[in-house]
Amino acid sequence: MTADPTAISAQPPDYQFHHGQGADSLLQLSGNWTQGQALLDFHPVQAELHLHANATLTVDGSGLQDWDSALMVFLLRCHKCCQQEKITFSTRQLPPEAEKLLTVATAVKAHQPSAEPTKNWLSRLDPLHLPGRLGAAVSAHLAFVGELVGALARLLTGKSNTRFSDFRLCCYQAGPDAFPIISLTGVLVGMILAYLGAVQLQQFGAGIYVANLVVVGMLREMGVLMTAVVMAGRTGAAYAAQLGTMQTNDEIDAITTMGISPMEFLIVPRVLALVVTMPLLTLYANILGIVGGGIVAGGMGITPLQYLSQGEGALSFVHLGIGLLKSVVYAVLIAIAGCRAGINASKSSAGVGAAATEAVVTSVIYLIVADAAINIIFQQLGI
Amino acid sequence: MSALSPQPHIQISQLTMAYGSFIIQRDLDFAINRGDIFVIMGGSGCGKSTLLRHMLGLISPASGDVLYNGRNFTRASAAEQDVMRRRWGISYQSGGLFSAMTLAENISLPLQLYSAYQAADIAEIVAYKLALVGLDGYQDYYPSEISGGMCKRAALARAIALDPEILFFDEPSAGLDPISSRLLDNLIVQLKESTGATVVMVTHELASIFEIATNSVYLDADSRTMLAYGDPRELRDHSEQPVVRQFLARGDGNDNTNNGATACAGGGQELQGSNP
Numbered sequence: 075m076t077a078d079p080t081a082i083s084a085q086p087p088d089y090q091f092h093h094g095q096g097a098d099s100l101l102q103l104s105g106n107w108t109q110g111q112a113l114l115d116f117h118p119v120q121a122e123l124h125l126h127a128n129a130t131l132t133v134d135g136s137g138l139q140d141w142d143s144a145l146m147v148f149l150l151r152c153h154k155c156c157q158q159e160k161i162t163f164s165t166r167q168l169p170p171e172a173e174k175l176l177t178v179a180t181a182v183k184a185h186q187p188s189a190e191p192t193k194n195w196l197s198r199l200d201p202l203h204l205p206g207r208l209g210a211a212v213s214a215h216l217a218f219v220g221e222l223v224g225a226l227a228r229l230l231t232g233k234s235n236t237r238f239s240d241f242r243l244c245c246y247q248a249g250p251d252a253f254p255i256i257s258l259t260g261v262l263v264g265m266i267l268a269y270l271g272a273v274q275l276q277q278f279g280a281g282i283y284v285a286n287l288v289v290v291g292m293l294r295e296m297g298v299l300m301t302a303v304v305m306a307g308r309t310g311a312a313y314a315a316q317l318g319t320m321q322t323n324d325e326i327d328a329i330t331t332m333g334i335s336p337m338e339f340l341i342v343p344r345v346l347a348l349v350v351t352m353p354l355l356t357l358y359a360n361i362l363g364i365v366g367g368g369i370v371a372g373g374m375g376i377t378p379l380q381y382l383s384q385g386e387g388a389l390s391f392v393h394l395g396i397g398l399l400k401s402v403v404y405a406v407l408i409a410i411a412g413c414r415a416g417i418n419a420s421k422s423s424a425g426v427g428a429a430a431t432e433a434v435v436t437s438v439i440y441l442i443v444a445d446a447a448i449n450i451i452f453q454q455l456g457i
Numbered sequence: 458m459s460a461l462s463p464q465p466h467i468q469i470s471q472l473t474m475a476y477g478s479f480i481i482q483r484d485l486d487f488a489i490n491r492g493d494i495f496v497i498m499g500g501s502g503c504g505k506s507t508l509l510r511h512m513l514g515l516i517s518p519a520s521g522d523v524l525y526n527g528r529n530f531t532r533a534s535a536a537e538q539d540v541m542r543r544r545w546g547i548s549y550q551s552g553g554l555f556s557a558m559t560l561a562e563n564i565s566l567p568l569q570l571y572s573a574y575q576a577a578d579i580a581e582i583v584a585y586k587l588a589l590v591g592l593d594g595y596q597d598y599y600p601s602e603i604s605g606g607m608c609k610r611a612a613l614a615r616a617i618a619l620d621p622e623i624l625f626f627d628e629p630s631a632g633l634d635p636i637s638s639r640l641l642d643n644l645i646v647q648l649k650e651s652t653g654a655t656v657v658m659v660t661h662e663l664a665s666i667f668e669i670a671t672n673s674v675y676l677d678a679d680s681r682t683m684l685a686y687g688d689p690r691e692l693r694d695h696s697e698q699p700v701v702r703q704f705l706a707r708g709d710g711n712d713n714t715n716n717g718a719t720a721c722a723g724g725g726q727e728l729q730g731s732n733p
Contacts, residue, residue: 182591
């Protein structure tokens with residue numbers, strides 16, 4: 075079908091202009107117009123056509139050898155250029171197939187994209203727009219939270235479309251499925267805390283207080299924070315990806331048109347599941363963290379009995395309670411960040427990816443801000 | 458007959474498709490000639506798209522082979538399969554456009570990878586391919602910003618980017634309005650005529666089957682094998698299989714076509730007998 079480009083008869087693509095008397099021009103094509111040959115520079119043709127505006131142009135294909143899309147591209151550009159210059163375009167002795175393709179390609183006029191100025195990426199950093207964008211984001215988040223509260227209120231009055239089976243499934247995914255990774259991080263965080271304290275405390279000969287440090291540190295701060303970070307990456311991102319994919323598949327639209335609120339049907343079970351499982355996971359991480367600290371303490375010559383009795387002295391329900399309170403707050407924040415990102419995802423594969431990223435980034439920011447706020451409040455209250 | 462006819466472009470040989478122990482279709486055996494517009498038809502769930510995916514090498518068959526130009530595709534190594542696939546253009550059921558890329562980027566990707574065009578010329582080629590499907594000017598749109606029908610046409614533009622030898626379509630006109638669907642059919646015919654490509658399509662749009670198909674195979678969901686092979690117009694009037702006639706007559710007129718069909722059937726057999 076395609077001629078061997080190295081054959082002697084194959085000529086490079088070429089064209090020649092002939093300007094007859096009056097306004098008529100003839101463009102004679104010759105040679106091999108196939109891919110692999112560089113397409114001819116179109117600017118000279120354009121210039122030539124510009125000189126002969128408002129005339130007629132006939133493209134003559136009698137000298138053509140082999141051709142493919144390369145020829146069609148040239149013809150199409152001639153056609154477009156003629157339209158701009160108001161030149162009457164016609165062809166003669168083109169291969170019939172090329173003629174047909176040209177008819178098809180020129181049947182629909184090129185779409186003119188609306189002349190809206192393209193946003194460059196710098197404009198997104200415009201400091202003038204920042205407060206406005208921030209305000210819009212805050213109000214969107216508040217609206218989402220408000221809707222969620224409304225849905226929860228309907229759940230309490232029993233008028234909600236939330237299904238218990240969804241809740242159970244979400245609990246399973248957020249809870250038992252997370253055990254292995256929480257075990258690992260729990261033990262390691264306990265060990266890190268113990269090492270951190272051991273070096274400092276041994277300088278004062280107070281190595282035994284490692285137990286206090288680990289118990290208080292885990293219960294009050296590190297156990298819940300590490301669990302929350304893991305859950306933000308694991309469950310928050312999963313919520314965003316799940317809901318984002320549902321958005322892409324029109325599932326969210328289907329739920330809405332069935333008269334079911336996506337908030338009740340999809341988001342409430344997820345938020346509640348995380349609120350139920352997070353304190354339990356935190357408790358589990360606390361225990362494993364204390365065990366991890368005990369391992370390090372053992373390496374320092376503190377017997378398990380000493381470690382436990384010292385730790386028991388430091389154990390108080392205030393620390394435990396603060397940790398569990400934080401875990402509930404974090405659970406709500408992670409679930410909101412994940413679900414909101416997912417349900418607002420744009421309908422494309424890139425949108426789902428962006429939603430997952432947004433979910434993790436927002437929940438980690440939420441976590442740190444909330445952690446600081448809670449710590450400051452309790453500091454002021456003296457608890 | 459096969460000795461006289463030229464070597465088929467695509468040959469499906471004793472192909473059995475199965476998911477695990479569940480057999481979808483067995484003993485498929487037919488040929489697709491060069492320059493054919495070949496339709497794979499059958500009721501929903503009979504394995505049409507699965508057959509196409511076997512032909513594309515996305516699923517390996519339980520047994521049997523697919524041959525292109527006499528070369529065994531199924532048994533070829535992954536690298537050889539890639540080389541063979543380079544001469545194909547494929548348009549998937551829901552387009553398969555990369556949603557993170559603009560239409561221009563979608564179409565220029567295969568051109569950048571596999572064509573001999575200079576980088577500077579690719580934009581022009583893209584404009585031409587988009588003009589063929591009536592979408593010139595939409596270069597910088599993302600697939601999510603255009604309608605479903607436009608996505609289908611853009612997917613076609615991507616499929617023909619490399620001037621392929623074989624064009625595969627999975628339900629090209631599903632979800633299109635009758636006029637767009639007709640235009641798409643015309644475009645497929647034009648492309649086939651101008652490039653000499655072989656077209657293989659999965660469809661159950663009867664209008665387009667009768668309009669453009671030159672050959673076809675009918676897969677049956679109940680008996681799990683091919684029931685008929687040949688020109689669909691011929692099959693509609695003269696197939697020995699009532700199921701096939703019914704399918705091609707849109708299932709209607711059980712009595713009126715039955716009368717006609719039984720009346721035709723005798724004549725049809727004669728015709729089929731004399732035709733080859």
